[in-house]
Amino acid sequence: MNALRSILLRRETGIAVMIVLFVIAVGIAKPRFLSLEYLRIILLLTPLIMIGAMGQMLVLVARHVDLSIGSTQAFAAMVTAMMFKFHPEIPWYLGFLVSIGVGLGLGFVNGALTTLFRLPSIIVTLGTLNLYRGLTFIISDARQVDRQYIPSALKAMSTTSPILGIPWIIFMALGVALLTYWFASHTRVGRQVFALGSNPAAAPLRGIRVNAITLMVFSISGALAGLSGIMYASRWGFVNPSNTGAGFEFQVIAAVVIGGVSINGGVGSVLGVVLGVLLLGCVSAALPLLGIPGTAQSAIYGAVIIVALLIDRSVRQRGIAALAAQRARA
Amino acid sequence: MTDQTSTPTAVSALDAAPPRPRWQVILIRPETMTFVLLVLAFIVSSSISPYFLDINYILSSFTLYAEFSIVALVLTMVIIAGEIDLSPAANMALSACLFAWTYQATQSMPLAILVGLGAGIAMGAFNAVLVIGMQLPSIIVTIGTLTLYRGLAQIIAGDQSIRLPDYFIGINNDLWLGVPVPVIIFVVVTIALAFFLGATIWGRQIYQIGTNEVAAQHAGIRARRIKFMLFLAMGFASAVAGMMTASRLGSVRYDLGLGGELQMVLMAMLGGTYIFGGRGTILGTFLAAWLLSVISTGMLTAQWLPATQLCVLGLLLIISIVATNLIYSRTQR
Incomplete structure (x- = not known):
């Protein structure tokens, strides 16, 4: 009974229930939503956000925010x-x-500025x-890189599939999620991220190297x-200096x-x-x-952020x- | 200007250092840096283009940045109180869209202005309820409302631009005593807020809240009420700025003031407002607004790409917070 209660009370259960309810509600209004075709559409919408979200999750857990990911x-x-x-001779x-x-370098700059100058x-x-x-506009001379320049093998990652008709990029996103799970829950450094985020003042006292x-x-x-x-280039087949990644940070946050990250x-x-x-x-x-x-x-992303903040608050309280x-009972 | 940095505190004999000479205290203030930079920017830009020696050119180019500057003044007070608001640019867009939409629907200008202002205040109140009522961190809340307000503006206006009547257009070309009206509004707001922040009890309480909110509450300061009023003022200023922008552009689109939050935060930071609250002046933001206007106009005159200008603004933001933090950590000792 207690085990069942703790599962039901978990945040993840709540989100899963919300997904099911949402899918059923939309499915009643438009039965087409329950088809395999729509499952494919949903899954193809998620890989980029999923990968960005794994990084953002770690940053938020460490009590920071990264607005620059887009x-x-x-x-x-x-x-x-x-x-x-x-x-074009470089292998894809x-x-x-x-x-x-390149991303690692840019992220490092963010981290260095944050830690070095507090x-x-x-x-x-x-x-x-x-x-x-x-900088993206400058290096590209404000011009889009069109379809014909993106290697077809790269574009094929979003259309061909190793198994069950599920494209490669979805497997890659799942792989990143699994790796993040392993890193966050089963490595010493991963746990230190959580320790740092729950109490930044106590973390250095426990020997955690905060910087x-x-x-x-x-x-x-x-x-x-x-x-x-690069998965954007694979999925959409072009890279545009103003459209690529615009608003990505808001979707990810x-x-x-x-997803219950405080x-x-x-x-x-x-x-x-x-x-x-x-769910998104x-x-x-x-x-x-x-x-x-x-x-x-x-507007919906904005509303989602605010609703999630309110849920987070009531859970915390x-x-x-x-x-x-x-404590009163003890 | 106040001498808050030289307030003596109880220290042991070992810690007591001789007070800094007055000229050092003045020299080390961030506003002085901003002023020096402003003079430098003038010298550099007038060597690029002789236009910068013409006061009328400078005043008329400032009308492009006057709207953001007005909001930045209020934002300075919000940051001094220890909060932040990233949503004003989106607020400007939504209140301007509602304003233009109401005018189109009813053809009544007073009603439209009322709706625009009311919407701005309501958005400020919504932020305030979340931040103060619900005790959520203002940075994340206003990122959420930034997306929300901009999105609502997009729903209302769609992809078209809403035209405004001819008599409403062109506030930036109206002159009063030879000075464009937006500049006059900006100067008047600056004087009013500088007086409010520097010389009234409420202004000084804002500093106390930003320095140590818990201590301020124990000292009997109604911190929550003051912060609530600040967010309302933020919404009101954004709505006014939104309508001024609408008047300057002649029509309203959902992307009005896009990216303005960067410029507003940048003005406050360049003016020496301390990002963790408790320090900063209206004068600093006033100088920084002119500095930013000269830099931006200079880049335009030099025909730099908009992208390069974006880079420069981003870099300036980082440099200015690093510099401000360094200055304050030195004077704190």
């Missing part, structure tokens, strides 16, 4: 796409190394958000944004906070974030079907009340 994604994608354009899989490497990460990344976007951990989470977030950059640091699970991404994917896929114009997307009750 621009990081654009810059890494642009560097890679221009490499393909001007050096090296693009992954380049894109991840600045709030939100302001630093608000600055680099614009800086990286501007190193902070640098690391920003670098991971940047590297994953870089990976999502919405997915992460609805903005006060120290709390979050990979499973919750995966479910949060899926379901909502995005259902909108056009329900006849809601695409212009409503941004219930936790505090439960602790107090426990």
Whole structure:
């Protein structure tokens, strides 16, 4: 009975229930939503957000925010796409190394600025958000890299599949999620991220190297944004200096906070974030079907962030009340 | 200007250092840096283009940045109180869209202005309820509302631009005593807020809240009420700025003021407002607004790409917070 209660009370269960209810509600209104075709649409909407969300989750758990991932994604994608354009002889899989490497570098800059000068990460990344976007325009001369320059093997990653008709990029996103799960829950460094986020003042006293951990989470977030950059090129077949990654940070933050990652640091699970991404994917896929114009997307992301914050608050207060009750009984 | 940095505190004999000479205290203030930078920017830009020696050119180019500057003044007070608001640019867009939409529907200008202002205040109140009522961190809340407000503006206006009547257009070309009206509004707001923040009890209480909110509450300061009023003022200023932008552009689109949060935060930071609250002046933001206007206009005159300008603004934001933090950590000792 107790085990059942603890499962039911878990945050992840709540999100899963929300997904099921949402799918059923939309399915009643538009039965087409329950088809395999729509499952495919939903799944194809998620991989980029999923990968960005894994990095953002670690950053939020460490009590920071990374607003620059959209621009990081654009810059890494642009560097890679221009490499393909001007050096078509380079094998396509090296693009992954380049894109991840560029992202890692940009993320490292964010982390270095945050730790070196003890600045709030939100302001630093608000600055680099614009800086990286501007750099993307400069290196690309404000021109889009078109379809014909992206290697077809790379584009095929989003259309061909190893098994069950599920494209490669979805497997890659799942792989990243599994790796993050292993890192966050089963490595010493991963647990230190959580320790740092739950109590930044106590963490150094326990021998946690705060600066190193902070640098690391920003670098991971940047590297994953870089990976999502080359996957953008694969998924859409072009890289545009103004469209690529625009608003990506808001989608990712919405997915992460609805997945139960606390903005006060120290709390979050990979499973919750995966479910949060899926819920967001379901909502995005259902909108056009329900006849809601695409212009409503941004408003919905904003509303989702705020609702998730309110849920987070009530969960936290219930936790505090439960602790107090426990102490009163003891 | 106040001498808050030189307030003596109880320290042991070992810690007591001789007070800094007055000229050092003045020299080390961030506003002085901003002023020096402003003079430098003038010298550099007038060597690029002789236009910068013409006061009328400077005043008329400032009208492009006057709307953001007005909001930045209020934002300075919000940051001094230890909070932040990233949603004003989106607020400007939504209140301007509602304003234009109401005008189109009813053809009544007073009603439209009322709706626009009311919407701005309501958005400020919504932020305030979440931040103060629900005790959520303002940075994340206003990232959420930034997306929400901009998204609602997109729903209302769609992809078209809503035209405004001719008599409403062109506030930036209206002159009063030879000075463009937006500049006059900006200067008046600056004087009013500088007086409010520097010389009234409520202004000084804002500093106390930002320095140590718990201590301020124990000292009997109604911190929550003051912060609530600040968010309301933020919403009101954004709505006014939104309508001024609408008048300057002649029509309203959902992307009005896009990316403005960067410029507003940048003005406050360049003016030496301390990002963790408790320090900063209206004068600093006033100088920083002119500095940013000269830099931006200079880049335009030099025909730099918009992208390069974006880079420069992003870099400036980082440099200015690093510099401000360094200055404050030095004077704290």
